[in-house]
Amino acid sequence: xxxxxxxxxxxxxxxxxxxxxxxxxxxxxxxxxxxxxxxxxxxxxxxxxxxx
Numbered sequence: 860x861x862x863x864x865x866x867x868x869x870x871x872x873x874x875x876x877x878x879x880x881x882x883x884x885x886x887x888x889x890x891x892x893x894x895x896x897x898x899x900x901x902x903x904x905x906x907x908x909x910x911x
Contacts, residue, residue, distance in 0.1 A: 866905050873898045 877894045884890055 863905070863908055866901065866908060870898065870901045870905060873901060 873894060877891065877898060880888065880890045880894055
């Protein structure tokens with residue numbers, strides 16, 4: 860359960876960072892693309908963890 864909570868907190872952090880980068884540099888900036896990929900990976904990891 861602790862892993863799930865920590866992972867969700869990381870997802871929320873990435874979401875905040877993504878909003879900031881997109882508003883400053885745009886959705887197609889390299890930083891935004893990197894964060895989107897990381898966000899998707901963490902969401903998939905979270906979904907896999909919850910399904911167990």
